Amino acid sequence: MTNTQSAGVSAQRVKSKAPTVAILDYGSGNLRSAQRALDRVGADTTVTTDRDVALEADGLVVPGVGAFAACMEGLREVRGDQIIGRRLAGGRSVLGICVGMQILFERGIEFGIEADGCGEWPGTVERLQADVLPHMGWNTVAAPTDSVLFDGIDEETRFYFVHTYAVQKWQMEPSDIIAPPKLTWANYGGDFLAAVENGPLSATQFHPEKSGDAGAHLLENWVRTL
Numbered sequence: 027m028t029n030t031q032s033a034g035v036s037a038q039r040v041k042s043k044a045p046t047v048a049i050l051d052y053g054s055g056n057l058r059s060a061q062r063a064l065d066r067v068g069a070d071t072t073v074t075t076d077r078d079v080a081l082e083a084d085g086l087v088v089p090g091v092g093a094f095a096a097c098m099e100g101l102r103e104v105r106g107d108q109i110i111g112r113r114l115a116g117g118r119s120v121l122g123i124c125v126g127m128q129i130l131f132e133r134g135i136e137f138g139i140e141a142d143g144c145g146e147w148p149g150t151v152e153r154l155q156a157d158v159l160p161h162m163g164w165n166t167v168a169a170p171t172d173s174v175l176f177d178g179i180d181e182e183t184r185f186y187f188v189h190t191y192a193v194q195k196w197q198m199e200p201s202d203i204i205a206p207p208k209l210t211w212a213n214y215g216g217d218f219l220a221a222v223e224n225g226p227l228s229a230t231q232f233h234p235e236k237s238g239d240a241g242a243h244l245l246e247n248w249v250r251t252l
Contacts, residue, residue: 045070046069056236094191165184
């Protein structure tokens with residue numbers, strides 16, 4: 027085998043290696059459900075509290091269930107806010123899920139308690155304006171045509187939501203330097219953000235790991251970017 031052939035084989039092996047995904051364990055989230063869903067689409071997953079593992083993986087998933095303030099407390103205990111910030115500073119992928127999406131914003135207000143979030147995006151997580159809460163079950167979303175996460179997913183596809191709070195207004199100012207984020211909306215008593223794609227930082231308010239084939243398709247689209 028020539029040196030050129032050998033280099034080609036080596037490059038093919040590197041390319042075929044499964045991307046590594048760290049699922050951050052900070053005491054909140056459907057960790058094993060997320061892990062099984064990501065394993066299903068070909069990721070090499072690890073559930074971890076280890077800072078170095080979370081920093082070095084090709085992708086980081088930040089799940090979350092429960093109250094905003096409690097999730098932020100747990101996240102700070104494992105320095106998750108710093109991990110997220112450092113990864114994004116280096117252009118490395120992060121995916122937030124459910125409350126893991128909410129804590130990426132500046133603040134959350136739940137039960138009259140206001141708490142600071144990670145501040146990666148401006149905006150406030152607030153109670154939905156619906157007669158029946160929580161918003162629990164399947165719902166459609168309106169994704170932009172150039173979405174990466176929703177590529178190949180029909181507009182009538184439904185995803186699984188379980189939440190009472192959400193961001194209902196996008197507050198980031200337009201920039202001449204940075205490409206505008208791709209925003210996906212859903213409606214339950216009013217419009218709210220169902221997903222955001224902003225360079226290396228993506229997030230979904232719904233649970234892709236509980237959304238069957240549709241969720242698997244979305245996760246596969248994300249893993250392919252790693």
